Amino acid sequence: MFHYVIKTKFISILTRRLFNNCTYITIDESPKELNNVILSKPAWMWGAEMGANDKNVVIGNEAVWTSNNEGEGDARQKRLLGMDLVRLGLERGSTAEEALDVITSLLEKYGQGGPCSENDDSHIYHNSFLIADCKEAWVLETSGKLWAAEKIISGYRNISNGLTIRTKIDKHSEGLLEKAMALGVWNGKGKFDFSSAFSSGGDEKRQKEGERLLKESTEVGPFTVQDMFNVLRHKDSGICRSCDDTFPTQGSQVSSLSTNSISVHWFTATPDPSISYFKPFIFTPNAQVSPLTESPKEPKREHALYKLHGEHMVSANNDKISEVLRDMERGCLHEIDEFIQKYQQNEKTIDEMDNLMNKCVETEVKLYG
Template structure:
């Protein structure tokens, strides 16, 4: 089985779960990269936010967030905020790579968009709107690995709260979003949204025709129009679907079931430490509207041999210093 680089993200909703929405993600990153789990309390921003490569304009409150993030960058692979919103992103490769859509040019990383969405949103739908507005204004791109300037890509996102989830898939500044109100869904490293979507970028159809990606007559299929020929992660995507089906059969899906999915090595979803692109961190969140949401992080590589540690947002929350990269390693980034 092909084991392409990058990650897998999952969500399960009622009636497949009995206690809210359950989100899970593995973050597969270059070998040797440090992924830290960090907490930032709520704050106020009055001008701009300095992201990994560029600054974005913003004035307003920033929500308290807990993030699982590569230590060298500003953004995050996955995380949660105090309002019960969670976001994870995936690398996707598309055919829309010229000019303002060139993923190698330094703009907003997908990981920056994860953090910006968490810091500014009170719901999954609001996070979707924040991310897509930023995407259309600033674009996405830039090296996504500290030691490999050639690793760059577009992004897909799974955004959830205690009542709904969104799959957001992008190609440059173009995007579509599908709302998930029940059942389960997963994403890997290919575009998965085809002809059914609930929102889209304002000039999507005109742009696709102008670029010669779509003839304007056939049914518009986002995955086919923008996906090109390279579809990495398809095997893991299918295996993830199988695992979700297996563990949700009894309509009693729990966080331990998400742990088991994310620990599954045979599928390639969990990648060991000796892999060139190991699973460097893992998150599971149980999102509830009637009790505190619980966010579980490994803060260590390879979830199959790691323990998930719980976190709940409380006033004056404190996390262990052992999940944070030493200060001298990241002092030159604005975190």
């Protein structure tokens, strides 16, 4: 079973350094001031699977397997992990497109690769990314140092464990078509198709099921945060995988972005969203994340919330507590909506939300007793 502890970590603007120590390699630090970020990350690595920054940029990544596996495409070599690139994009990018440019420039300079598991050196892959802000979203898919990006300005888009960018390519790595021909994955005839050229298979079922669920949810009315929770909890599609699965769903995140009000980021910080509680986080001048989601360094890295959730929800399969958690979540959604309305009417101030997620975590811990 592929198992690791996910933790939620808030990082405020960092002191300027000459170098940036990532999971496996050290890279040059950004010359610009970094953004505040909140990350949902495997406890053992520097990078993150998903997260948000205080400029309303959100990024998540997925593993993909491609045909470009030699030389610069050799994922066995320790370079930048896709998760490192997620964090770097959030720290250095103040718009979705700027984060895209950060990730792709670092990818081309340093490459990607290295084990994506603390305990299994054979777990290696390339990466795809979903990058969004209030204005637009980008899908970025990679094969070694090669990449293609598709701009999304309306509707919905999802990624899974396979390449999805076909012929609509809005940005790409320099010399992509020539390198594809040199690698023998494209004959130079017709319109270039990134997925057809570089894909070596993937989880098409989950990709299609996710697309179907998003389509169904958006057809019946405005798509809500609760709708996204429901998609992430869908078991039959394979999107939500239980803790006894070979590859269980670890942490989950949903972000609601706003240009003229408050953006809210919801995190479980625990595995299997079907038995977890999405807890809200808002960037404020003095935002706090509970120490109960901070992992010890060794040996199991399980933070307090993770352990209690495992004891009371995973092992015991406690339906009663599960319903209480769901009621707490619905209450949070309602209270956040009320707060935003009052904030827009100048009846509330943002600093009232400094300890929002901290309080939610503490309430969950008390419930477990």
